[in-house]
Amino acid sequence: FSAQSLDPVTYSVLVEAKGFKKALVDHVKVDTAATATANVTLETGSVTEQVVVTAEAPLLNTETGTTTHTITTRQLQDVPLNNRSVLDLALTAPNVTGDAGSEDPGVSSDQPVPGFNLNLNGGRAGSTSILADGVNNTGVGIARAVVSFTPETVQEFTVQTSAYSAEFGNTAGGVINATTKSGTNDFSGVALWYHRNPKFNATPFSIGTAPRPHNNLRYNQVSVTVGGPIYLPKPGEGGKAYYNGKNKSFFFFAYEPRRRKDFLTSTALVPEATQLAGNFNNLVRTAAGIVPATVATQFGLTSVGSANIYQQFVLFQGKLVPIALATGNQYCQFNDPRRILVNQVYQGVTLQTPQCNSTINATPNPALNIIPPEFIDPIGVKILQFMHPAGGYFLDSGNIRNYFQQRSVVQNETRYTLRLDHNFTDRAKANFRYTVTPAVGIRSAGNDINGNAGVYSNARQFLLAFNNIITPTLVNDLRLNYTRGNFSEDYSPEFSIKTGRSFAGEIGLPHLTTGGIPLFLIARDNNYVTT
Structure with missing residues (x-):
């Protein structure tokens, strides 16, 4: 016997047949995108008698050759994650290497590409298929997770590294499939504040003799989630005045604002005013x-x-x-x-x-x-007019410097996740999920020549799923989704690439875009560093 389209939870399997004792297999765990097997042996006897088998150990998958590793709810709750991204836990699976990435832009040039640099079973970066609730969540232009999730919004996810089903034939690496949380008959929720502050950090050994701060990473993330049965007003006379969604209708909602600031410091030897005029x-x-x-x-x-x-x-x-x-x-x-x-x-x-x-x-x-x-x-x-002037001379780890430089990044992000589940009957159910992850990061180059740049990420996903057991041997599972992600790197609105001023055109340089600021790299002579 085979049961299809089951939710990834723990089940009890009860088998009855005339002339045999009832057989109950308890604690059968069904994982996301995986096949669970429960073998039952019926003993002769009265149907009123029952044999209970407790399946405590993980069941061996003998139905398929798929190599699957499941990240459970317990791991999601207990394993500390630096940036609160569930994709980091994919690295705990066998045959998974690389960098899980995040929505965070780096101080210098790191791009927010969660999941892109994961290597599954030797596959190249960008060859992983990333799913959310069974629908595609992989970017088209760049194979990153379009919307990303925190541990507070995911029930579990699986990592398939080899011999996966033909339904995933569009990937050359592996498959990561996450299942989001849904409401239950009991109200429950989470409220947490994740905070990082330089006051808690020691000065690294790598800091030289220059008078610069040792660290300035400030990180604040709040996660507030709530889920449970849906109660709605029920107009009309007679009966209950409200709709009781227990055993039928459930909701889950997550509100997750995140604010991050960081900077790196360095020193340089820049020209004095006379040198900028050509006097060396x-x-x-x-x-x-x-x-x-x-x-x-x-x-x-x-x-x-x-x-x-x-x-x-x-x-x-x-x-x-x-x-x-x-x-x-x-x-x-x-x-x-x-x-x-x-x-x-x-x-x-x-x-x-x-x-x-x-x-x-x-x-x-x-x-x-x-x-x-x-x-x-x-x-x-004209370009050198925007270079920072030289300051007083000082020694930094044996090198003469006269300029103190700071590169910074500021990110504001607020995630929302809403999921609704409804059971029409024991055989028919539906769910809807909406996830949005708008993030704006501002990266400062640390000098007036190259200016500031914005890293924009605005992703959203709509999911509508229907599951209907038509007959014991016929199941219809329909999933409709709309996923859109806008990812770009641009300057301030004044110098926006599409509609802003063109600094290149204003100083006489050829340019391809309507607006923007070109990147200037100034040559250096050994220890003589410009910026």
Whole structure:
């Protein structure tokens, strides 16, 4: 005998036959997306007698070859989870590796992709099929969980890593199937506050000598859930004045706001105002960085190499033309009076290029390390206007720095889950679930050049399911769902990619989008770090 479309709870199986004792198999646990087997042996005797078999140990699945691991309600309640995502528990299953991810954007570049980087049975990242209450919950553009759940809203979930049914043939990795909680005949609920604060953290060993805070992760999550039978007013005369949903109609509701703030700190060596204008004279290359000679003296640092700037281009019709060095020659410092003018043909025009030899460069002049204004890109000048000014010089783990940088992220998220269940008869039932997970994260790059960016995640899922046992051998299980997730990374509304200002266009750079801010990466020279 086979019973289909059962809820993932614990059952008792009672078998009766004429001329045999009743047989009762107790504690038969049916897991999500799994087959449970209860073997019964009937003994001859009176039907009024009963044989009770208690199935305490997990039943061995002999019906299919599917490798299934079930995360139970007890595990969901007892195992501590860093970000309150049930997908973290998938890593407790055999043959599951990787990173479960979360809805949290990182301070630098981590994207909110829950479930995407899980590897099931050796499958690649993004090859896992993620289901919720038996319907697809996997993103199309990126195979993440569209809506994610906390332990307070999930009854259990299973991880299938191999030999799963053909109904899951659209995945090359494995299957994760979560079953959400529903109401029962008794009112019950949960109220909790999960809090993290830097006051509770010790200073990490990795912190250097710079005066920076050791940690600033602030995390607040509240979960309030309630479930039970549905009671509704019942208008009309006679009988009860309200509808009593016990044994028939149930509800479950969860309200889960979450607020998170975090930042990372670092230090840098940025140019002074004179250097931004092209004046690099009197700099000294030290083991702690390239700094002005006065700063090197202040910290007792000695020179370990050249800090001179050499001219590698000449100007022709507003364009930079690379200098072709004659045999044995070298580049010169800008405007070195000892330079040798060498003819060079470029596009049919003879140019005079300044070149030096090893004898001239053996005695460089630090006062000549000044780049003429005509060699400085005008767009670069506009960009550098937004760079933070240099501050006072200090030592950070042996390196000279003059800028303290902070990268931060702020996230606001509020989840709602509503589930309604109704039993029409013993053979027909229906349920409805609505889950929404709107989240907005603001990531600060820590400098005015690259500005701030927003990480937006707005996902929702509607589920309507009908289950009807038509005959003992015919079952109809119909599930309709609408799942939509909008995931994007954008700037503030002023510089929105679709409708905002284009900073690239305003400073003269080509651009593909209507608005937005391009990402600027400034070259670095060993320990000389910009930002």
